[in-house]
Each structure stands twice: as structure tokens, then as C-alpha cells.
Amino acid sequence: MDPIDMMVTDANCEYLGLSRLCLMEAAGKSLGEEVAKIAVFTFAKPVKVVMFTGSGGNGGDAFVAARYLLNRGYDVDIYMLKDNIHSNEAKINLEILLNMKPRLSRLTIHYLTDVDDFKLDEDEDFIVVDGILGTGIRGNLQENIKKAIGVINESNGIKISIDVPSGMDPLTGSVDDVAVVPDYTISFHKIKTGVRDAEEELVGGLVTADIGIPLEAEYFVNYGDFLRLKNRDASSHKGNNGSVLIVGGSKDYHGAPAISGKAAFGAGVDLVYIATPESAAIPVKSASEDLIVKSLDGDYLSLNHLDEILELADKVDAVLIGPGSGINDDTSKLFNVLVTKIKKPIVLDADGLKQVDISLIKNKDNIVLTPHLAEFNQFFNSKLKLDLDSYDFKMVDENITEFQLITKNINGTVIVKGKNDLILSGSKFRINRSGNAGMTVGGTGDALAGIVVSLLSQDLSSFDSACLGVFINGLAGDKAYEINGNGFSASDLVSYIGNVIKNGLC
Missing domain, CATH: 3.40.50.10260 (YjeF N-terminal domain)
Incomplete structure (x- = not known):
């Protein structure tokens, strides 16, 4: 140990x-x-x-x-x-x-x-x-x-x-x-x-x-996991505490990459680059002046943008692929090439999960997948149910084993989002219990992806980034519920990320 x-x-x-x-x-x-x-x-x-x-x-x-x-x-x-x-x-x-x-x-x-x-x-x-x-x-x-x-x-x-x-x-x-x-x-x-x-x-x-x-x-993931975060060097300068690239957005969805980017800042990263189609670039820029936005020609991401994205990926410590990208053939082709060419740690989220061939990422150990149950079953071609909220040892043990039998076939880390989140990597697993029912609101998954890619850029392992990421996301959701009740938005959740991390480190 x-x-x-x-x-x-x-x-x-x-x-x-x-x-x-x-x-x-x-x-x-x-x-x-x-x-x-x-x-x-x-x-x-x-x-x-x-x-x-x-x-x-x-x-x-x-x-x-x-x-x-x-x-x-x-x-x-x-x-x-x-x-x-x-x-x-x-x-x-x-x-x-x-x-x-x-x-x-x-x-x-x-x-x-x-x-x-x-x-x-x-x-x-x-x-x-x-x-x-x-x-x-x-x-x-x-x-x-x-x-x-x-x-x-x-x-x-x-x-x-x-x-x-x-x-x-x-x-x-x-x-x-x-x-x-x-x-x-x-x-x-x-x-x-x-x-x-x-x-x-x-x-x-x-x-x-x-x-x-x-x-x-x-x-169980809990406050002790904050011990995994590195202490900032007082003499560090811009970029020393992580930089990330978010590849996402489309004509129809510009909020998702912005939420991910702001969540990454909340989790402590220094620099956030967003590569997005020009139809989404201005809305993403308007979401936060802190985001460094690379506007790409067209309404959707495509192979035409490959070289520009790879050039940005070389500058950063970790890459998030998928939020708000939409689903189309051109974007699918791009994403499947990106996951093979990018050697940095990757988070594959939302529409990215729906368009990448599992065979291309199965041997990558520095990748985190962030599906909810339906996305998990679609990606792995399975029909599992996630039900961990029980005192019945046999039932919980069998449920975890079912997921392990599937995820052991890839080298990366998988977050299965649910009432209790299940995080799996090879024979390892952990369970997160933070969060609440109000987090069914759109965008909380984009926030999670942003937190995880931020932690990856700060030298945490894929598994530790996933575990601490879901815990932080849930804590921020709990704080948002405490203040706003079920009427909170993903943006409300994002605004509390820095605060819950600060409290967790105390």
C-alpha cells in the first residue's frame, strides 16, 4: 500500500x-x-x-x-x-x-x-x-x-x-x-x-x-482524498499548476465547453484553452474572459481542424474531448484520430464517448471515461444496472463485479455516474457518495469532466483524478443545493468548486 x-x-x-x-x-x-x-x-x-x-x-x-x-x-x-x-x-x-x-x-x-x-x-x-x-x-x-x-x-x-x-x-x-x-x-x-x-x-x-x-x-472517497492534492510552490508561475485543452462545442451547444473550462479553473488549473468551431467561439468567450478560445472554421469539429488541435495539445498537460461537440461523421473521424495521436492524459466525455471506437482507447492507461449508466451501456455494449445503495453485501459485491468484468478489458479509468458513483480501473474500484438529486440538471457532467481534466494536469493519476473529481463535483453540488435547493444550475455548482476544495484542505 x-x-x-x-x-x-x-x-x-x-x-x-x-x-x-x-x-x-x-x-x-x-x-x-x-x-x-x-x-x-x-x-x-x-x-x-x-x-x-x-x-x-x-x-x-x-x-x-x-x-x-x-x-x-x-x-x-x-x-x-x-x-x-x-x-x-x-x-x-x-x-x-x-x-x-x-x-x-x-x-x-x-x-x-x-x-x-x-x-x-x-x-x-x-x-x-x-x-x-x-x-x-x-x-x-x-x-x-x-x-x-x-x-x-x-x-x-x-x-x-x-x-x-x-x-x-x-x-x-x-x-x-x-x-x-x-x-x-x-x-x-x-x-x-x-x-x-x-x-x-x-x-x-x-x-x-x-x-x-x-x-x-x-x-469510499471522502475528505481524506484531498491529501492527494499537491501543495503549490509559492514561487511557481503561470502554467506551473497545470494547463488543459478542451475540444468541444458546436453550432448547437456552446455552454458545455464553457462549463468544463470554468470547472477546470475552479479545481485549480492555471490555463484553459478551448478549441471550438467559430459558431460557438463567441458565446464561449463571452462565458468567461479567462478562457483562451481557439476559433476553428465551420459549425462543427472535423478532421480539417486536426493540425490546429494537435498543436494546442502539445502545449498543455491534459486534454478533454467531447463536451457539446454534437454527433456527426466529421466530428467522429476527428475524435478517433485525436485519441490515437494525443499522448497526454485524456478525459473522454459526453458526445466524445458516443463517437470513439473502444478499440482505439482500450490500451491507453492515461484516459478517463465519464459516462452515466446509459452511456456506459452504449459504449461497452452492455445492459447493466448500477445499484449500490444497499446494506446487502452480496448484492453490492455482485453489482461491482459485473462492472469490473467489463471495464477490466480496457486499461483506463471509468467513472459510472449515478446516485453512488462507481470508479473503476482494472481490479481497483472506489465509490463516491457525495452529490444529490438536484444534479440531474444539465451541465453537471461537463463540470465533472472539467474538474477531472484539471486534476490530471496537476499530476494526479487517472484513477485518483477520477475519484477526487467526482467527490469534488458532488460536494459542489451539495453546496449549491444547500444555497439554492433543487433550483441550482450547473453554473451555480461550478461557482462553489474552489470553495469546497479550500474547505477540504483545511
């Missing part, structure tokens, strides 16, 4: 009612149990447990484990390398240990802010628990932490790392500087990708501890 996926899952537990404090308690209890098992297996008796902690959640897990180990008869020494603990849950669990005064348990807490001349007393058998750094490691290690890692590695105790050995990249398994070399690594919920991929001698024996995270926290 990638570290970001674990962070998102942890956060999304909150929205099922399972607090981070409860998760830390479960993780610490599991850690204590596994340490005790290793102690009995190795020494056949309780021994001293020495814990090194940092400022994050791994230290909090160690604080909890200390209580359970003390109750089992272990001596516990905690060496805190940081007194400015960042995790609120870790602070709470440290406070519990500090409140245990007069001391009736064999616990000693040391504030080890200077490791220069520190050495462990090795006159007896002991276990060393590494709770210094977690999955959030970034950049070079601080000198004090490097020295502590050296102390751990040089000790004769049995070494146990929490979740990931401190100093190891939790995503790649690489070690840029120094890292704890444990005898065991105890992972919570699922083994992290870097630990799984690293050489065995760098991680020791692997133990996976269940801490009660429900499947739904992993598979």
Missing part, C-alpha cells in the same frame, strides 16, 4: 465515525502484542523494552504500546528525540503516561535532545522499538535523528521498526542517508510499498497487524 493511500485511508476513517485516537489505540495495542510475542519467542521471558520516539504518529503508537507492555510485566524506557510532538493523538497518549505519577509501573521517560555521547546499557537482554519516523519522511534527516539511528543499529538488542524503518523511503524502499536496520518491521493494516519492495535484510521479518480499519474507509 502506498504511503499516501494509507494516509488517505486513516483520514477517511474519521468520516465513518472511527477517530484517529481509536486507531492509535488499536495500533499501539497490536504493537504491544507483537513485541511481547517476539520477546517470548526470542528470550522466553519479559525483557526490557527501549523505545525511541519522534514527533509523529509512530511515537504515539509506541506510547500506547508502552501501557500494554507494562501490564504484561515489561520494563519500558522511552527516549523522546522530540518534545514538540505534532500529532494530537500522540500528545494525548504521552499525557496519559505523564499522568501516571506517583509511578507504580516500571516506566522511565527520557528527553533525549542530544544523542552525541548516548549509548544503551547492554548488560541484559532487551528489545529496541524504532518509532522515530513514519510514512511522512521527507528530505534529509536531522543530525540528532541520524545519531539515534546509529545507536539503534549498533545495539545488541532485537530491533523492531514501527510501520517502516526510520530513514527508509516508505514509497520506494530506498535509503538516501541512513536507516534503522530492524530484525522485524510491524506494519499496520497493510504493508507499505517501500517496505514490501525493499531487500529483506533492510526490513527483517514482516508482520502485518490488523487495527480495525474497515474496508469502507479504503474504498
Whole structure:
């Protein structure tokens, strides 16, 4: 499991009612149990447990484990390398240990802010628990932490790392500087990708501890998914935060590409280009002065526009094809050529879906399809129903499996829009529950496509862009309903996109 996926899952537990404090308690209890098992297996008796902690959640897990180990008869020494603990849950669990005064348990807490001349007393058998750094490691290690890692590695105790050995990249398994070399690594919920991929001698024996995270926290899209958004660099300039091209519009439909473009801005992209027939160009320009509109000859998109569109596509990070294009033979020919020639990430929406041959996109992994159920069945030549609103496991499981059997035949990501949206990519799937019945109003699908292409341009994967895109679109629809009731329009929804993202990041 990638570290970001674990962070998102942890956060999304909150929205099922399972607090981070409860998760830390479960993780610490599991850690204590596994340490005790290793102690009995190795020494056949309780021994001293020495814990090194940092400022994050791994230290909090160690604080909890200390209580359970003390109750089992272990001596516990905690060496805190940081007194400015960042995790609120870790602070709470440290406070519990500090409140245990007069001391009736064999616990000693040391504030080890200077490791220069520190050495462990090795006159007896002991276990060393590494709770210094977690999955959030970034950049070079601080000198004090490097020295502590050296102390751990040089000790004769049995070494146990929490979740990931401190100093190891939790995503790649690489070690840029120094890292704890444990005898065991105890992972919570699922083994992290870097630990799984690293050489065995760098991680020791692997133990996976269940801490009660429900499947739904992993598979429901929720506010935790905002953690996937990249932080903007304060020194960035125009275009650094994504640029997109929208290919759409026609004599009859000019609102759709404009809605998509404004939605893309709402989701944080820097530049939006719209390639549209001249009959739609002026209305699209009038919808927003922020849109960069390329007017193409005629009333409909056609192969005559291929070179101009490809030239624009080379300038941007992602391309949306289809909104408002209408359906005709000339447009179909263009779209089928575009999906084969454009190598950038693509969103295929609305009329684009109805005119592209599935065989041309089945091997593209950087494409997102955004059909509602009728469009899905037409595109894949199927007759499925989407019905996920149930407590019946068998029914939900069978329904998802039916869709997976079809979508596994393409490499891209598919959003099936419904009361509960289903997002599928290969064997992966997630469910979005945001949104409301008022979103049946025309244009909300164009807004979704604009959000997804915006996220694609900001370096999110196709699957993550689709998942977060439908969630944001639904949240904006919920905000529009809160203000306007069922009388809101797609333009109302678009106006709230930036606001719901800002609130989601708080």
C-alpha cells in the first residue's frame, strides 16, 4: 500500500465515525502484542523494552504500546528525540503516561535532545522499538535523528521498526542517508510499498497487524482524498499548476465547453484553452474572459481542424474531448484520430464517448471515461444496472463485479455516474457518495469532466483524478443545493468548486 493511500485511508476513517485516537489505540495495542510475542519467542521471558520516539504518529503508537507492555510485566524506557510532538493523538497518549505519577509501573521517560555521547546499557537482554519516523519522511534527516539511528543499529538488542524503518523511503524502499536496520518491521493494516519492495535484510521479518480499519474507509472517497492534492510552490508561475485543452462545442451547444473550462479553473488549473468551431467561439468567450478560445472554421469539429488541435495539445498537460461537440461523421473521424495521436492524459466525455471506437482507447492507461449508466451501456455494449445503495453485501459485491468484468478489458479509468458513483480501473474500484438529486440538471457532467481534466494536469493519476473529481463535483453540488435547493444550475455548482476544495484542505 502506498504511503499516501494509507494516509488517505486513516483520514477517511474519521468520516465513518472511527477517530484517529481509536486507531492509535488499536495500533499501539497490536504493537504491544507483537513485541511481547517476539520477546517470548526470542528470550522466553519479559525483557526490557527501549523505545525511541519522534514527533509523529509512530511515537504515539509506541506510547500506547508502552501501557500494554507494562501490564504484561515489561520494563519500558522511552527516549523522546522530540518534545514538540505534532500529532494530537500522540500528545494525548504521552499525557496519559505523564499522568501516571506517583509511578507504580516500571516506566522511565527520557528527553533525549542530544544523542552525541548516548549509548544503551547492554548488560541484559532487551528489545529496541524504532518509532522515530513514519510514512511522512521527507528530505534529509536531522543530525540528532541520524545519531539515534546509529545507536539503534549498533545495539545488541532485537530491533523492531514501527510501520517502516526510520530513514527508509516508505514509497520506494530506498535509503538516501541512513536507516534503522530492524530484525522485524510491524506494519499496520497493510504493508507499505517501500517496505514490501525493499531487500529483506533492510526490513527483517514482516508482520502485518490488523487495527480495525474497515474496508469502507479504503474504498469510499471522502475528505481524506484531498491529501492527494499537491501543495503549490509559492514561487511557481503561470502554467506551473497545470494547463488543459478542451475540444468541444458546436453550432448547437456552446455552454458545455464553457462549463468544463470554468470547472477546470475552479479545481485549480492555471490555463484553459478551448478549441471550438467559430459558431460557438463567441458565446464561449463571452462565458468567461479567462478562457483562451481557439476559433476553428465551420459549425462543427472535423478532421480539417486536426493540425490546429494537435498543436494546442502539445502545449498543455491534459486534454478533454467531447463536451457539446454534437454527433456527426466529421466530428467522429476527428475524435478517433485525436485519441490515437494525443499522448497526454485524456478525459473522454459526453458526445466524445458516443463517437470513439473502444478499440482505439482500450490500451491507453492515461484516459478517463465519464459516462452515466446509459452511456456506459452504449459504449461497452452492455445492459447493466448500477445499484449500490444497499446494506446487502452480496448484492453490492455482485453489482461491482459485473462492472469490473467489463471495464477490466480496457486499461483506463471509468467513472459510472449515478446516485453512488462507481470508479473503476482494472481490479481497483472506489465509490463516491457525495452529490444529490438536484444534479440531474444539465451541465453537471461537463463540470465533472472539467474538474477531472484539471486534476490530471496537476499530476494526479487517472484513477485518483477520477475519484477526487467526482467527490469534488458532488460536494459542489451539495453546496449549491444547500444555497439554492433543487433550483441550482450547473453554473451555480461550478461557482462553489474552489470553495469546497479550500474547505477540504483545511
